[in-house]
Amino acid sequence: MAFIALARGLSYRDLVAQGVPRRDARVILDLYDTYYGPTRFTRQQALAGNNHHSVEILHKIELGANQLKDAHLGWQLRVELAGVASPAEALRLLEAFLAQHKPVKDVKRGVNITNHANGDRTISLTGSAADIADLETLIDDPEAPVESFVANATGGGTAGFGITTLGVIHLQDLLATCQGQGPDVQVACGNGASVDTAELLRRYCADQGFVAVFTDAGPLQLFREHRLGSYAQRVAATAESTKCCHPQCHKPAEKAQLHHIQDWKDGGLTNSGNLAWLCAYCNSTNGQLGRGRIVRHRGQIAWIPPRGGAPIPVGRKVQPRG
Structure with missing residues (x-):
């Protein structure tokens, strides 16, 4: 604490100029404000300041105190740990105190999937302890956790299940x-x-599969009979792009919506040439200010940037047959 007290009247630049590492300079000034700065908890401040902890331990105590919403609890923590001489014991009591008093975080159950630009994907599942524990049993190789999880999961349970895609x-x-x-x-x-x-x-395709070869841009034309695309049209749209057609989006086609390039409300047809994959967000913002829009240019799906310019080809070009 005597070292912290030496920061009285000094600025961040003053400490750095005296050779204190930049990160430590910030920590020291924050600790000075806590233990020597103005507060309405003057009695607790005096008691908490009577300790012999290192800057490192004091910093960890502060990180813990900041997790407590009640300021009284924060000062109770500092006072209790002030009389603990052993750094290891202080950290153990810190964890126990936080476990008892830190507010329980309200966690929403569900699944969160993040698609990365390099093609990898991260999936996060939050559920009951029992359900997640059951899933954890599928990871039986700590050296290859993802591979072993997938191998066990795709092997099926008592009822068996399979994974299909296009x-x-x-x-x-x-x-x-x-x-x-x-x-x-x-x-x-x-x-x-x-x-x-x-x-x-x-x-x-181990159990079942089929092959379809497309050379036409639009195998089915529904015109204005239906707003929603048919299965065959979804297959054709996936042949052009296996993801959302916005160039900066990586959501896969199976999680996207069939978008009418010429809006349905403006007379757009439910024909393959007028359909393209857009995720829910890109579909709702397509054509809005600052988002650009999807068009079909020379037979290929393309994207026009927000400020205009030449259409940028998106996805795979499907050659029409005469």
Whole structure:
């Protein structure tokens, strides 16, 4: 505490100029404000200041006190730990105090999925302790936790279950791979995954699967008969893009909506040439100020930036047949 008291009248720059590391300078000034600055808890401040803790321990105590919403509890914590000589014991009592008095965080149950630009994905599940504990049993290899979890999960329970998705591989890519003219092509899937052809067959086509070859831009035209696209139109849309068509969005097609490029309310048709995948957010903000808009340019889905300019091609170009 005597070292903290030496900061009286000094600024951050003064401490740094005297050789105190920048991070420590901030900590020292904050500790000075707590133990020597003005407060309505003057009696508790005097009692808490009668300690021999290091700056490191005092900083950890402050981090704990800041987690307590009640200021009285914060000063009670400081006073109780002031008389503890052992740093290890002080930290143990700190954890026990916080466990007893820190407000319980209200956690909402559910699933949160984050799609990363490099193709990886993070999934976070919050549920009952029993449900999560059951899921934890699927991780039986600590050296490969994700791989073992997926292997056990996709093996099915007593009822069994499988995972299906739409994998899009274009004919020229498939022929080049079969002829050994290039490396095994990566197949983009509607669930956001990207796998090679062997993995596609093993993961999604082991039990059942089908192959559809598309050369036409629009296999089905529903005009104004239905607003929602048909299954075949969803397949065709995925052949053009396996994710949301906004270039800065990475949400997979299976989590997106079929967007009418010319709005339905403005007479847009439910035809494949007028449909494109947009996630719920991008669909609701498409065309709004600062968001740009989706168009079809020369037969290909494209995006016009917010400030205008040439359309930027998005997804895969589907060659129309004469």
